Amino acid sequence: MSPVRTALPLALVAVLLVGCGGADDVDPSAPTAAGDPGPALEGTLTVFAAASLTEVVDELAEQMQEENPGLTVRASYAGSSDLAAQLQEGAPADVLATADERTMQAVVDAGLTAGEPEVFATNVLTLVTPPDDPAGVASLADAARDDVAVVVCAPQVPCGAATERVEEAAGVTLSPVSEEGSVTDVLGKVTSGEADAGLVYVTDARRAGDAVRVVDVPEAAAAVNRYPVATLADAASPEAAAAFVDLLAGPDGQELLADAGFGPPDGP
Amino acid sequence: MTADLAPGTRPSGRAGRPAVAGLPRWVLLPAAVGAALVVVPLLALALRAPWTRLPSLLTTPAAVDALLLSLRTAGTATVLCVLLGVPMALVLARSTWRGVRVLRALVLLPLVLPPVVGGIALLSAFGRRGLLGESLEVLGVEVAFSTTAVVLAQTFVALPFLVVSLDGALRTAGRRHEEVAAVLGARPTTVLRRVTLPLVLPGLVSGAVLSFARALGEFGATLTFAGSLQGTTRTLPLEVYLQRETDPDAAVALSLLLVAVAVLVVVAVRGRPAA
Numbered sequence: 001m002s003p004v005r006t007a008l009p010l011a012l013v014a015v016l017l018v019g020c021g022g023a024d025d026v027d028p029s030a031p032t033a034a035g036d037p038g039p040a041l042e043g044t045l046t047v048f049a050a051a052s053l054t055e056v057v058d059e060l061a062e063q064m065q066e067e068n069p070g071l072t073v074r075a076s077y078a079g080s081s082d083l084a085a086q087l088q089e090g091a092p093a094d095v096l097a098t099a100d101e102r103t104m105q106a107v108v109d110a111g112l113t114a115g116e117p118e119v120f121a122t123n124v125l126t127l128v129t130p131p132d133d134p135a136g137v138a139s140l141a142d143a144a145r146d147d148v149a150v151v152v153c154a155p156q157v158p159c160g161a162a163t164e165r166v167e168e169a170a171g172v173t174l175s176p177v178s179e180e181g182s183v184t185d186v187l188g189k190v191t192s193g194e195a196d197a198g199l200v201y202v203t204d205a206r207r208a209g210d211a212v213r214v215v216d217v218p219e220a221a222a223a224v225n226r227y228p229v230a231t232l233a234d235a236a237s238p239e240a241a242a243a244f245v246d247l248l249a250g251p252d253g254q255e256l257l258a259d260a261g262f263g264p265p266d267g268p
Numbered sequence: 269m270t271a272d273l274a275p276g277t278r279p280s281g282r283a284g285r286p287a288v289a290g291l292p293r294w295v296l297l298p299a300a301v302g303a304a305l306v307v308v309p310l311l312a313l314a315l316r317a318p319w320t321r322l323p324s325l326l327t328t329p330a331a332v333d334a335l336l337l338s339l340r341t342a343g344t345a346t347v348l349c350v351l352l353g354v355p356m357a358l359v360l361a362r363s364t365w366r367g368v369r370v371l372r373a374l375v376l377l378p379l380v381l382p383p384v385v386g387g388i389a390l391l392s393a394f395g396r397r398g399l400l401g402e403s404l405e406v407l408g409v410e411v412a413f414s415t416t417a418v419v420l421a422q423t424f425v426a427l428p429f430l431v432v433s434l435d436g437a438l439r440t441a442g443r444r445h446e447e448v449a450a451v452l453g454a455r456p457t458t459v460l461r462r463v464t465l466p467l468v469l470p471g472l473v474s475g476a477v478l479s480f481a482r483a484l485g486e487f488g489a490t491l492t493f494a495g496s497l498q499g500t501t502r503t504l505p506l507e508v509y510l511q512r513e514t515d516p517d518a519a520v521a522l523s524l525l526l527v528a529v530a531v532l533v534v535v536a537v538r539g540r541p542a543a
Contacts, residue, residue: 081513149413151495156513177413178495179502181510189495193397194412 042070045240046092048083049075050099050227051184052123052203056256057097060247064240071240079182080104080158087112087232094241097229097248099123100158104228114235117228120249122263123201124220125162128190128212135196140217143197144172151186151195154179159186162223163199169222174199187212201225206261224263310527317524318517325521333499334507335525341415341503342483345422349479352423353430354472358460360431361438372435379428383488386424390493394420417494418501422483429482430475437471438464474537481533485526 045064049057054077061073076083080098084107087093096113097120098104104117129137135148143150152174153160160179167174180186183200190198191211205214229248231241247253254264318325325331360372378386394411395401404411411417445467449459465472487505494501496510504526512519 085512085516151413154496154510154513156510176497178497180496181491181506181513185491185496188492192391192395194391194395194495 040070041068041237041240041243043237043240044072044074045094045237045244047073047075047095047097047244048087048091048093049077049095049097050080050083051077051182052099052201053077053097053227055207056253056260056262057248059256060244060253063252064244064247068240071237073240073244092234092236093232094235094237095229095231095244097227099225099227100161101226101228102158102161104230108230112233113230114233114238114241115231117230118245118249119226119228119265120245120253121227121257121265123203123225123227123261124263125159125166125199125217125223126202126205126220127197127215127217128187128200128205128208129197129215130190130193131210131213133213134193137197137215139215140166140170140172140174140219143199144174146175149177149194149196150174151178151180151189151198152176153183153186153199154181157181157183158225159183159199159201162225165223166199166217166220170217170219172219201261203261226265227262313520313523313527317520321517322521322524325515325518326525328518330498330502330507330511331518331522331525334502334504334522337415337418337499337502338484338504341418341422342426342480342486344419345426345483346476346480348419348423349427349430349483350472350476353427353475353479354434354465356427357431357434357438358464360435362443375431376428378425379432383425383486384492387421387489387492390417390421390424390489395493413495413497413501415500418490418503421489421493422486425486425489426479426482429478430472433471433475433478434468437468437475441467477533477537481530484529484533 041064045061047057047061054075057075057077061075064073065071076086076093078086080100080103083096083098084103087096087107088110096104096107098107101117101119104113107113108117127137127140127143129135135142135145137143137148142148152163155161155164159182163174177195178189180189183204186195186198187200187204187208189195190200191208197215199217200208205212229245231238231245235241249265258264356375360368360375363371381389391398393399393401394404394417396405396412401411409416411420441464445463446459449463450456454462485505486503487509490501490503491506491509496502496506502510504522508519508522508526511522
């Protein structure tokens, strides 16, 4: 914010020096966009983002709106495949960020993206149990015991596909009591104490805080989930869309992502 | 469905049925728009269905398991609804106590609750750490992740349909026949069995069929409360939701199957004389 503070008096001085006639030459938004090379962005930017990105995207949206007072950023959060389906049905959006490359590829194949998708973060699975760990789970192998009610994602959804890869890498076969359709549902079953253990993303475990106990799964490195982002062909504000992608992949976005538990784009 | 229930939700017995003739013409337009709102999406679903792949999509083990589980659990839930709902409706319809109106509103609650709220409520009661969960576990009843949980969820959401239908039928039928039977010396149980129940049988049947249909369509509470495992807790609506992730065609095919069953059920109810 310090560039803004110094830029504001400077701009005022410039206006005074040039005089009334020259005031038109000074971009009225220049002081607020001091850090930005281009002119301030205006209009409405619609971001479709995987539910796991909620906090990060909210934060970035707020930052963009502060820097560009004429810009309104709307974000729609849902499961990646819900978002892809909505776009294929013609929902208007400028940016899409999904939790896996398979879903993004479907949107790319449908010809809906403007540029190449760019991977901006990674995520890995971890094992969580209720805080009091009723079943005594210290490893993935423990979760495979008969007396442990373990819940995982169904193979059809990205976290379920990752679960299968982790099982393979660890040489462990889980017999889940439930295969949920979303990672949120897995987490819910663990935090409510219904399940003794569940496989969720590191970011979900981080967000759950004290509601869960985290068990490290070294084998999870075998199933890294890559998050791609792309601007969309029918974007109403292509410049704002590109600026958002830059922000997400840039230092500010990366810092927020790391805080939320995401790994860097090239893997954890 | 609400149209079927409407007579039961207010004491319409006194007012009688409104005449259909003599309606202003303009009523037809919004009525047609309303009908289109219901029919057009279903038509669109049918048009989108992969008809040639339908047989293979509906015979996968996952689809067959889901259908059989749905029919089994919805059937059990309907039996439970009848066993619990008939006494409830009798109490509601024949009670002279003024607080009964509040009670009637409470019974209706699952109809208006968002399904996920119902699921969370069920978890709070019957979950492993719920109000009754631990006692049940001591008794050896495992509700978590079991087919029992599915039946509980379905019964929870379907019960009001039976109670409301039957309550309406009972109050419309009035007590005259029962009083005559009682004066003639019949004991209360005999009156109930020989007079009351036969009199409201159409209402009972349509209530049971509606309960079955609602149980079959139950989704949110099951997902929240019971989980999703093929053959154990993954009912047809849950399978549709999951298939949508990878095979939208399969999801459409299964949706169509659910609609077909629902249509059969609704036609079965509409074919009966209104209570």
